[in-house]
Every structure is written in C-alpha cells, then in structure tokens.
Amino acid sequence: MSRKFWVGGNWKMNGTKKEIEGIVDFLKKGPLDPNVEVVVGVPAVYLDYSKGVLPPNVAPAAQNAYKVPKGAFTGETSPAMLVDLGIDWVILGHSERRNVFGEPDSLIAEKVAHALETGLNVVACIGEKLEEREAGQTEAVVYQQTQAIADKIKDWSKVVLAYEPVWAIGTGKTASPQQAQEVHAQLRKWLKEKVSEKVSNELRIVYGGSVTAANCKELAKEADIDGFLVGGASLKPEFVDIINAKQ
Numbered sequence: 129m130s131r132k133f134w135v136g137g138n139w140k141m142n143g144t145k146k147e148i149e150g151i152v153d154f155l156k157k158g159p160l161d162p163n164v165e166v167v168v169g170v171p172a173v174y175l176d177y178s179k180g181v182l183p184p185n186v187a188p189a190a191q192n193a194y195k196v197p198k199g200a201f202t203g204e205t206s207p208a209m210l211v212d213l214g215i216d217w218v219i220l221g222h223s224e225r226r227n228v229f230g231e232p233d234s235l236i237a238e239k240v241a242h243a244l245e246t247g248l249n250v251v252a253c254i255g256e257k258l259e260e261r262e263a264g265q266t267e268a269v270v271y272q273q274t275q276a277i278a279d280k281i282k283d284w285s286k287v288v289l290a291y292e293p294v295w296a297i298g299t300g301k302t303a304s305p306q307q308a309q310e311v312h313a314q315l316r317k318w319l320k321e322k323v324s325e326k327v328s329n330e331l332r333i334v335y336g337g338s339v340t341a342a343n344c345k346e347l348a349k350e351a352d353i354d355g356f357l358v359g360g361a362s363l364k365p366e367f368v369d370i371i372n373a374k375q
C-alpha cells in the first residue's frame with residue numbers, strides 16, 4: 129500500500145503569460161522531490177501555452193470540463209479537447225464551481241465519469257462549509273459528495289480525491305493536521321465499506337485549504353494525507369517547499 133505523494137497547484141483565475149513564466153522559472157529551478165507527482169491547474173486559455181513551457185515533471189491540469197465531447201455548449205471545454213491538447217488532468221467539483229457557479233453533486237459526478245471515460249485523470253474535490261461543520265455535518269456532507277461520484281464510476285485508479293473544507297479555502301484558516309486527518313481517515317473507512325478495500329487503500333486523498341510552506345510539513349506527517357491541492361501559495365516560490373513537504 130504505497131500511495132505516491134501528490135501535490136497540485138490550483139492557479140484558479142490568475143496569471144498572465146508573464147506571470148506563468150515566473151512560475152515556470154521557480155518550478156524549473158526546484159529542485160522538486162522526484163517521489164512526488166506534481167500537477168498545476170491552469171486557466172483554460174493558457175493550457176496550450178503552459179504545456180509548452182512547463183518542465184516535464186509538472187503536468188498541467190484543466191480546472192473544469194463539461195460532461196460531453198462536443199456540441200452547442202457555449203463557453204465550455206470538453207475532455208476530448210483537453211486530450212487533443214495533450215492534457216492529462218482535470219480538476220472537477222472545486223468548491224468555487226459548486227458554490228459560485230452552482231454545480232450540483234449530480235453534474236459533478238457526470239463530469240467525473242465522462243472525463244475518466246475520455247482517458248483523463250481527475251482531481252475530484254469535496255468539502256463542507258463552515259455552517260455544515262458547526263452543525264456536525266462534516267462527514268455526512270463529504271460522504272454525500274463522494275457517493276454521487278461513486279454512483280457513476282467503477283474505476284478509481286485515475287482519481288485523486290481532494291478534501292477541501294470550504295471554510296479553509298483562501299481564508300488563511302487551515303484545518304489542523306488532526307482535523308484534516310480525521311476526515312481523511314473517515315473517508316477511507318467509508319470507501320472501504322461503500323466502494324472496496326482496494327480503493328480505500330490505494331486512492332490518494334489530498335488536503336486543500338490555506339496550505340503554505342509553514343504548515344505543509346505537519347499536515348504531510350498524517351497517515352491519511354497523501355498530498356495537497358494548493359491555491360494561493362501555488363503562485364509563489366514557496367510552492368516548491370510544499371511539493372517537498374515530505375523531505
């Protein structure tokens with residue numbers, strides 16, 4: 129049971145060609161721990177450009193993709209288009225997609241299933257809001273979000289599950305290592321019961337929410353934290369320290 133440590137940067141709607149050059153510079157300089165799989169979530173318009181300039185040990189990911197290959201869906205990007213560009217990863221179900229753009233569990237699950245069918249690797253994001261945590265509903269919420277995906281897919285080998293408590297995203301309020309570990313461990317138990325022991329053992333569950341160079345090492349020590357999905361800090365040179373959190 130060895131789960132390769134996985135660190136993703138999610139640039140969100142940030143960056144210019146010039147800023148991407150700066151990010152590429154610090155990623156090239158690294159050095160990046162060769163035992164870590166590194167992915168960066170790039171705005172769709174910069175995917176092709178980024179793929180051309182990123183070092184080979186950093187894979188670009190789309191931040192969203194629709195649930196069908198093509199058609200009359202103005203403004204959308206399909207997994208088939210990503211494959212055409214040579215992109216291997218897509219982030220789906222991010223809390224900003226859920227809460228700013230109103231994507232429900234059912235749509236996210238359809239997107240995950242279609243992206244996997246098209247051959248992409250998927251970062252599937254889940255996480256509770258502050259009021260849900262305060263009401264003691266954290267587990268129920270993340271189980272429901274994961275169940276919607278489990279209902280639609282069989283093969284989890286190309287999925288990374290990102291637990292991102294909404295109250296910790298962009299707030300500077302990180303979940304403590306114990307808080308994150310507790311949810312990850314509960315998710316693993318749930319996967320064992322509802323999906324399979326194999327998936328429970330092999331699925332990488334990564335944590336996201338105000339991860340920084342200062343807090344990543346403590347989080348990375350937890351048994352069920354297999355990496356990170358990093359927002360703000362992935363735009364800065366400290367992202368290299370986060371990639372190297374296990375060193």
Ligand SMILES: O=C(CO)COP(=O)(O)O
Pocket residue numbers: 138222292296297298299300336337338339357358359360361
């Ligand atoms: O949403 C996130 C990553 O997807 C986390 O963002 P921050 O690291 O900026 O809190």
